[in-house]
Amino acid sequence: xxxxxxxxxxxxxxxxxxxxxxxxxxxxxxxxxxxxxxxxxxxxxxxxxxxxxxxxxxxxxxxxxxxxxxxxxxxxxxxxxxxxxxxxxxxxxxxxxxxxxxxxxxxxxxxxxxxxxxxxxxxxxxxxxxxxxxxxxxxxxxxxxxxxxxxxxxxxxxxxxxxxxxxxxxxxxxxxxxxxxxxxxxxxxxxxxxxxxxxxxxxxxxxxxxxxxxxxxxxxxxxxxxxxxxxxxxxxxxxxxxxxxxxxxxxxxxxxxxxxxxxxxxxxxxxxxxxxxxxxxxxxxxxxxxxxxxxxxxxxxxxxxxxxxxxxxxxxxxxxxxxxxxxxxxxxxxxxxxxxxxxxxxxxxxxxxxxxxxxxxxxxxxxxxxxxxxxxxxxxxxxxxxxxxxxxxxxxxxxxxxxxxxxxxxxxxxxxxxxxxxxxxxxxxxxxxxxxxxxxxxxxxxxxxxxxxxxxxxxxxxxxxxxxxxxxxxxxxxxxxxxxxxxxxxxxxxxxxx
Numbered sequence: 001x002x003x004x005x006x007x008x009x010x011x012x013x014x015x016x017x018x019x020x021x022x023x024x025x026x027x028x029x030x031x032x033x034x035x036x037x038x039x040x041x042x043x044x045x046x047x048x049x050x051x052x053x054x055x056x057x058x059x060x061x062x063x064x065x066x067x068x069x070x071x072x073x074x075x076x077x078x079x080x081x082x083x084x085x086x087x088x089x090x091x092x093x094x095x096x097x098x099x100x101x102x103x104x105x106x107x108x109x110x111x112x113x114x115x116x117x118x119x120x121x122x123x124x125x126x127x128x129x130x131x132x133x134x135x136x137x138x139x140x141x142x143x144x145x146x147x148x149x150x151x152x153x154x155x156x157x158x159x160x161x162x163x164x165x166x167x168x169x170x171x172x173x174x175x176x177x178x179x180x181x182x183x184x185x186x187x188x189x190x191x192x193x194x195x196x197x198x199x200x201x202x203x204x205x206x207x208x209x210x211x212x213x214x215x216x217x218x219x220x221x222x223x224x225x226x227x228x229x230x231x232x233x234x235x236x237x238x239x240x241x242x243x244x245x246x247x248x249x250x251x252x253x254x255x256x257x258x259x260x261x262x263x264x265x266x267x268x269x270x271x272x273x274x275x276x277x278x279x280x281x282x283x284x285x286x287x288x289x290x291x292x293x294x295x296x297x298x299x300x301x302x303x304x305x306x307x308x309x310x311x312x313x314x315x316x317x318x319x320x321x322x323x324x325x326x327x328x329x330x331x332x333x334x335x336x337x338x339x340x341x342x343x344x345x346x347x348x349x350x351x352x353x354x355x356x357x358x359x360x361x362x363x364x365x366x367x368x369x370x371x372x373x374x375x376x377x378x379x380x381x382x383x384x385x386x387x388x389x390x391x392x393x394x395x396x397x398x399x400x401x402x403x404x405x406x407x408x409x410x411x412x413x414x415x416x417x418x419x420x421x422x423x424x425x426x427x428x429x430x431x432x433x434x435x436x437x438x439x440x441x442x443x444x445x446x447x448x449x450x451x452x453x454x455x456x457x458x459x460x461x462x463x464x465x466x467x468x469x470x471x472x473x474x475x476x477x478x479x480x481x482x483x484x485x486x487x488x489x490x491x492x493x494x495x496x497x498x
Contacts, residue, residue, distance in 0.1 A: 006074060006077045006078060007037075007041055007074055009038070009041075010034060010037075010209060010210055010211070011033070011034065011204065011208035011209060011210070012208070013027070013033065013202050013203065013204035013208050014027075014033075014034055014037070014038045014204065014208070016202050017038045017039075017042060017154075017202050017204075018038060018041055018042045018045070019045075020042075020152075020200060020202065021150060021152075022152075022182060022198040022199060022200040023151070023152065023153060023197045023198050023199065024139075024152075024153045024154075024155075024171075024197075024198070024199045024200070025152070025153070025154050025155070025199075025200045025201075025202060026126075026154075026155045026156070026157070026167060026170075026171040026200070026201050026202070027039070027154070027155070027156045027201075027202045027204060028127075028156040028157050028158060028202075028203075028204055028236070029158065029159065029203045029204060029205065029235075029236020029237075029238065030158070030204065030205040030206045030232075030233060030234055030235060030236035031158060031206055031222065031233040031234070032206035032209055032211075032212040032218065032222075033204035033205055033206055033208050033209050033236075034204075034208075034209045034211070035124065035125075035156035035157075035204070036066070036067060036070065036124055036156070037070065038156070039056065039122045039123075039124045039154055039156050040056060040067055040070055040071055040074075040122075040124075041074075042120075042122060042152075042154055043056070043099060043120040043122060046097075046119065046120070046149055046150065047093050047095070047097035047099065048093070048095045048097060049095070049097065049146060049148060049149050050095070050096060050146050050148075051096075051117070051119075051144055051145055051146040051149065052096075052097045052098070052119050052120075052144065052146065052149050053097070053098040053099075053100070053116065053117060053118050053119055053120070053144070054097070054098065054099045054100065054118065054119065054120035054121075054122070055100050055101075055102055055113060055116075055118040055120065055121050055122070056099070056100070056101050056102070056122045056124065057101075057102050057103060057104050057121070057122065057123045057124070057126075057138075058103055058123075058124050058125060059103060059104070059105045059125065059128050059129065060103050060105065061103050063103070063124075063125070064089070064101050064102065064103050067101060067124060068089065068101055071091065071099075072084075075091060080093075080094045082094070082097075082099065088100065089101040089102070104123075104129075104134060104138075105129065105134075106131060106134065107131055107133045107134050107137050107424070109134075110134060110137040110138055110141075113138070113141050114141060115141075116141065117141075117143055117144055117145060118141050118142055118143070118144075119142070119143070119144035119146075119149045119150075119151050119152070120142075120151070120152050120154070121138050121139075121141065121142050121152070121153050121154070122154040122155070123135070123138070123154070123155045123156075124155075124156050125156060125157050125158075125161075126155035126156065126157050126163060126167070127155075127156075127157025127158055127159070127161040127162075127163040127164060127167050128157065128161050128162060128163060129162065129163045130162035130163055130409070130419070130421070131163075131421075131430065132163070132166035132170070132430065133424055133429065133430055135153070135155070135166075135170075138153070139153055155167075158232065158233060158236070159232035159233075159236065159237060159238045159240060160228075160229065160232040160233070160240070162409055162412075162419070164238070164244065164409065165244070165406055165407030165408070165409065166407060167238075168238045169403060169406070169407070170199070171183075171199060171200075171201040172201055172238045174199060174201075175199060175200055175201035176201070177203070177238065177239070178203060179200065179201040179202050179203050182198055182199070182200055183198065183199040183200070184196050184197070184198055184199075185197055185199070203236055204236070205234070205235065205236055206218075206219070206222065206234065222234040228240045244406075244408065244409055244410070245367060245370075245371075245408035245409055245410050245418035245419070245435075246370060246371060246374055246405055246406070246408060247371075248371070248374050248375050248376060248377055248388075249374050249402075249405055249406055250376075251402060251406075253376055253388060254374060254388060254390065254391055254392055254402075255391075255392050255393075255394050255398070255399075255402060256293075256391050256392070256393060256394065257393070257394055258393045258394060258395060259393070261285045261293075261295065264288070265285045265286055265287060265288070266285065266286040266322055267283070267284065267285045267286075267295075267320045267321050267322065268284050268286070268321050268322050268323050268324065268325075268441070268444065269281060269282065269283055269284065269316065269318075269321050269323070269324035269325075269441075270282040270284065270324065270325050270326070270359065270437050270438070270440045270441035270444070271324055271325070271326040271327070271330070271356065271437065271440075272326070272327050272433050272434075272436045272437035272440065273326065273327055273329050273330050273345055274301060274423075274433055275301065275302060275303070276301065276302070276423075276425045276428065277301065277422070277423035277425065277428060277431050277433055278299045278300065278301045278423060278428050278431065278433050279299060279300055279301065279303070279308055279433070280297060280298070280299045280401075280433045280434050280436075280437040281297070281298045281299070281312055281316070281437070282294055282296075282297050282298075282401070282437050282438060282441050283295040283296045283297075283298075283316055283321075284441055286445065290389065290445065291387075291388075291389050291390070291391065292373065292389065292390050292391070292441070292442060292445060293390075293391045293392070293393065294390070294391070294392040294393065294398055294401070294438070294441070295393055295395075296315075296393065296395045296397050296398060297395070297397035297398050297400065297401040297434065297437075298311070298312065298315055298316075298397055299397070299400070299433070299434075301428045302428075304348075305343075305345045305348035305349065306348050306351070306352065308349075309348060309349050309351075309352035309354055310352065312354065313352060313353075313354070318353070318354055323355075323357055323444070324354065324355065324356050324357065325356070325357055325358070325359035325360075325440050325441065325443075325444045326345075326346070326356040326357070326358070326359055326440070327359055327361055327436065327440060328358060328359070328361055329345070330344060330345040330346045330349075330356055331344050331345075331346050331358070332344075359440035359443065359444065360440070360443040360444065361436075361440065361443075362443070363417045363418070363439075364416045364417055365443070366439040366440075366442075366443050367416065367417055367418055367439070368416075369439075369442055369443055370438070370439055370442055372389070373388065373389045373390040373442050374388050374389075374390050375388060375389075376388040390442065400434070401434040401437075401438065404431075404432060404433070404434035404435055405434065405435055405438065407421075408421075408432060408435050418432070418435065420432060
């Protein structure tokens, strides 16, 4: 590192971060571990090399200004100091190396850094960024025409922030809570040799920073925080769930091995429609005690309604399903029609002998119900842990669903609701479609059923229902919503039984 005499790492974790050579490195965890100093000094490793450019980011310009001020306290003291351009927010070093500041909060803002060959991209407090696509899209700009330059992505942050789920999944789950593993992955390309890419997590705590570790006032403030916040900000615990919509969701508890579903268990389905974003279908079973088990999850995108129905018929035995609930967008086009002959998604599914009924899509009640279903901690009268009312079989589809459920955060503007996440319209990645589909499913199971209606069976593929619906469509001149018509005379406490 150039001119180390003006600055030196103050801890072992900070030294590891500045010297790291892995492609992606995430540093931090606890508050006060000197993350910002580390990320503004790490780019200086290669600042003397030709064509080298470093980009340092925060979410907003006021946050960036704080980092700029720090560099103004350090860089001018170098033996050969760089020159500063206030308009460009850029330091230019004597050897030609460029060190620039910027800000970026959403993937739409990544475009301002396109095509500029950033050899080093450091994002301070990247855990504040909810959308992992920001990091992924920035990776596409992490390159340099000088083969002697190594290209690095670097990030810092704390648990409990909007980006907690993807940071945990990307770095902590793959590298270990103590950073004990270097995660390696490879993509083989046609005509080019595959290259191992590396990912690393370097944990740090406030006790690693001698400035604050010896400050009894600041340490007392951290110790006095509520338990979950204390775990996150004092100990850097990424397993603590403050801010997560489903904070009791636990793979060790809720994910179970696959098993044969008993014949007497009720089975049902749930569907969340999508085209540019994925469609998701969940297959469920209900135990004699009312516990819901998700058997599997299926998804796809860029498919017509007919193609989706045909795909599902190949994967699921609908003769075993009592019902299939679906989001209201399966009927949403009805009011906008000028021509009543235009079929909806529900119509297309009905043509394929799959009957959809309207899901309870209420977001606030849906989240409360979801949390009740997954709850298992301190459930017993003596304070002991109990068993949840929702499980997922361990399948590839369900594991993908679990990742989405685990990533759901509370809406900071409406803590009674989960934060809405939209999938990338180009790739279909990300999004909360699995959460919505599962929420519909769990909301369809009332706590107690009316025995009168519970003895009647109406299935999603029942021929009598399907034929009745087909006949009804032939004899009416205006569209009648099938779900409303079929269930019009069913008492409210029976909804979800069929």
